[in-house]
Amino acid sequence: MKAAIIDQYGPASELHVAEVPKPEPDTHEVLIRVHATCVNPFETHQRSGDMKAMMSGDFPKILGADVAGVVEAVGLMITDFQPGDRVMASLGMSGGAYAEYAVAKETSLVKLPDAISFEQAAAMPVAAGTALQAMRDKGHLRPRDRVLINGAAGGVGHYAVQLAKIMGATVTAVCGPDAVAMVKELGADRVINYHEIDFTKEAETYDVVFDAVAKSSFEACQPILTKTGTYVTTRPSAEGMLDKVKTLFADQKATFILFSFTQTDMNWMLKHAAEGRLKAVIEHTYRLDELPQAHAASEAGHVKGKLVVVVE
Ligand SMILES: NC(=O)c1ccc[n+]([C@@H]2O[C@H](COP(=O)([O-])OP(=O)(O)OC[C@H]3O[C@@H](n4cnc5c(N)ncnc54)[C@H](OP(=O)(O)O)[C@@H]3O)[C@@H](O)[C@H]2O)c1
Incomplete structure (x- = not known):
């Protein structure tokens, strides 16, 4: 699969698209075909090395926390999700969202209402x-x-x-x-x-x-x-x-505050989003190969709403 990876810490230009192995879901995980992700400021700090004390030393790394997409496959113990479900997930600090496929723990994802687009969902968690x-x-x-x-x-x-x-x-x-x-x-x-x-x-x-x-x-x-x-x-x-x-x-x-994903909070916000009371303002959408520009825009500090990345 294609993913935007970094081979070392550094500036936004370190992000580049490469072919990497498709991840496999463990027993309590779900494999998601990623349709959209977004940039959060902490990912720019992860990329630059500012947060390396809190990260594993392995490279290449795939950053990215928020995911919206479709379930491709499920682990042995998964009963609440099945292939074809539209979902939203957060992968937390361990990342993996800047890619065509990502795995999420079953407790870190929720189903999407039909009214919510992948772009809107990816901006949210x-x-x-x-x-x-x-x-x-x-x-x-x-x-x-x-x-x-x-x-x-x-x-x-x-x-x-x-x-x-x-x-x-x-x-x-x-x-x-x-x-x-x-x-x-x-x-x-x-x-x-x-x-x-x-x-x-x-x-x-x-x-x-x-x-x-x-x-x-x-x-x-x-x-x-x-x-x-x-x-x-x-x-x-x-x-x-x-x-x-x-x-x-x-x-x-x-x-x-230290954010932690809960299905209750996400479902509550998705309900309000589906009923028109909560929306993401999306300043710009990027492709996977435009992640260097997306990170540079985030680092400039003047984003209005969210920067979303659409994965084709
Ligand atoms: N603790 C946690 O769990 C957690 C979770 C998520 C995010 N965060 C942190 O929360 C912070 C905000 O995240 P974010 O995603 O909202 O960032 P963001 O989207 O990059 O914020 C950019 C916005 O900040 C505004 N801004 C900059 N300086 C300002 C000032 N002095 N007064 C008022 N507005 C100002 C900018 O407006 P102008 O262009 O007009 O200046 C711009 O619209 C980040 O530091 C992030 O790391 C923490």
Whole structure:
């Protein structure tokens, strides 16, 4: 099969298409014919070597977490999926999605409703799942709460705006000037252009500040949290861990999210997507051989919505 591989860590140009062995599903795995995948920022860090301490030393590597496609074959113990099923999966940090075929654990995939395209599905697992789990599980967002989402135009942020509205919150979204119309269209009640306004200096307070793009800090956001407000960041750093520990017994909390795939969350989001309340804004679609361009675009840091890769 064809896959976009790297033979060593390095710049985006290290990604190239090569012929590699087709993977085989183990007893609790499913082989998927990949129709679409997407780029998540952590994959660019994996490619560059920034995350090599957390990766195996084997090369070539096939990166890519999110997959949408059709089940080609199933392992011995699989009863819930069969060849021909349209599915969405997340392969996590171990990757394998930038390829014509990928294997996923049975617990890491769900069936797709007919109304959802492969491109829409491929954009969703990591970005939308992170947004949902950050606000619901870490921010404890409730109906009628006020939430501020920083980085509202990005992969995580643009899902967060829509999910916060589904959860019944009042949403203030922070993005650059080019994305104001897009973020309003996604349902934000108020949009702040961060080129003009420093949201941390405003008088308005929020029950949850979700720093989807991890460009602010708990310290900067503390004045705009309500007395019992929570700051959630997508960056699991040493500083973030310290803030979390320091606020364990305080009224205002600081915490961070580490996404983990659950079938319940994915099925819930797919239901809302099928009913028209949740969508991926897809800035650009690439082919497998255009992954160097897709990684370079992600690294430039100005993606609006998601970058999707269609595998033919
Ligand atoms: N912990 C986890 O489990 C987890 C999971 C997924 C993602 N993440 C992390 O979450 C972060 C966001 O991911 P993503 O996929 O959303 O990234 P992304 O799509 O690459 O984010 C790009 C967006 O960020 C905006 N942006 C950049 N600087 C900004 C600023 N100072 N204020 C407001 N917006 C700004 C850009 O808008 P402009 O062009 O207007 O600047 C652009 O629209 C990444 O660091 C990623 O690694 C963590």
